[in-house]
Amino acid sequence: MTLYDDTLALLREMIRNACVNDLTPDSGQEIHNADTLERFFAGTPGIQVSRYEPRPGRTSIVVTVPGTDPEAEPLTLLGHTDVVPVHEERWEHPPFDAEIVDGRLYGRGAMDMLFITASMAAVTRDAARNGQPKGTLTFVGIADEEARGGLGGKWLSEEHRDAFSWRNCLSETGGSHLEVADGTDALVVVVGEKGAAQRRLHVGGDAGHGSNPFGKDFSVVKIGEVARRIAAIRTPVSSDEIWQGFVRAFRFDNDTEQALLHGTDPDAYEKFGRLAAYADAMSHLTISPTVLHAGGAINVLPSHAYMELDIRPLPGMTQDDVDRVLREGLGDLADEVRIERLISEEATVSPTSGPLYDALLATFEEFFPGVPVVPTISAGGSDLRFGRRLGGVGYGFALHGRERTLADVFSQLHSHDEHLDLEDLDLTVRAYRSLVRRFVGA
Structure with a gap:
């Protein structure tokens, strides 16, 4: 079998394992994909395999190919093994059958990000079979990425920081194309991601019986006005x-x-x-009202109401900056609103220079000569942010055919009938193989 065939077979098995993460602690059960990956690497010479499990079934696997030169740059390939839930009735193709139809592979996780994870694993095994690299190469099949890594990347970076090198990391995604106005081509590489500034805004009001509303301060009305003012906030462009x-x-x-x-x-x-929408998110602090709660019984005036906000700050923006924007937007209501911080993380960005970035540019040039490479930041999160916080660099890397634009790739993430053009799997496998050989000398 070819490297591509091995990768496709692995990818289909990982989709069929259905490691669905619904954000609850015992979902995901990435142990199934960890077992699949361990079987995939069985018998490979010169590797070291470790498993990490913060909670039963939430398993990450680390496969290391030690380098011959301790001074050489290491490379770590971070591929998550969990997928998001599905609304199966809305799928034309069964989400966990990994069907291939007209050159496309259908299944939950086909695009996000099991095709990259499988490519990383296959290229790591291929490198080990061809002798020791100069720099240490590590593949990590990582759990719980879809729930912000609390039982995966975040936990590993805090509890097992030395399990692998965070110095040079690759993960999702990149290598799609831009629809340039004059018809020319451009490639995307992801160099960073926005932060998180989740907030819960609380207001109070008068309690009482629903049959006697006269003169009452309604928490429901107040939280509605809070929502209106928050939705009207427009921050300066980056x-x-x-x-x-x-x-x-x-x-x-x-x-x-x-x-x-x-x-x-x-x-x-x-x-x-x-x-x-992607461009707007890339250029602004975004604030999305997502949860609203007030009351319980229909005949009781609630004395408390709250709304929750999914806020994504740009690089350089602090959590205090976010709260200041909210207070300014609330205006004369600000003193009546209590701001509670939920998940709060700073944005992270890697430089558009250095050994790994230069290797990425050289690999893009190999496959698409003369095409400019455009750095972007993601509005969502990835496991790369944990490496950046530890002082490493991290980039989103894959490779797509000329017809697959950034908009096409984003349209597949978490969608019904998620699918991958098999041309993109072939390109990504070959691109990773080339990059690994270029960077660690495999």
């Missing part, structure tokens, strides 16, 4: 080089480009087409 480079890569007309760079016309985002 001024960092990543956003500026992203805008310029599209080669818009000058008026559109200036409006996007300076935030003078919100309607200009429509020029991005299907990437309008």
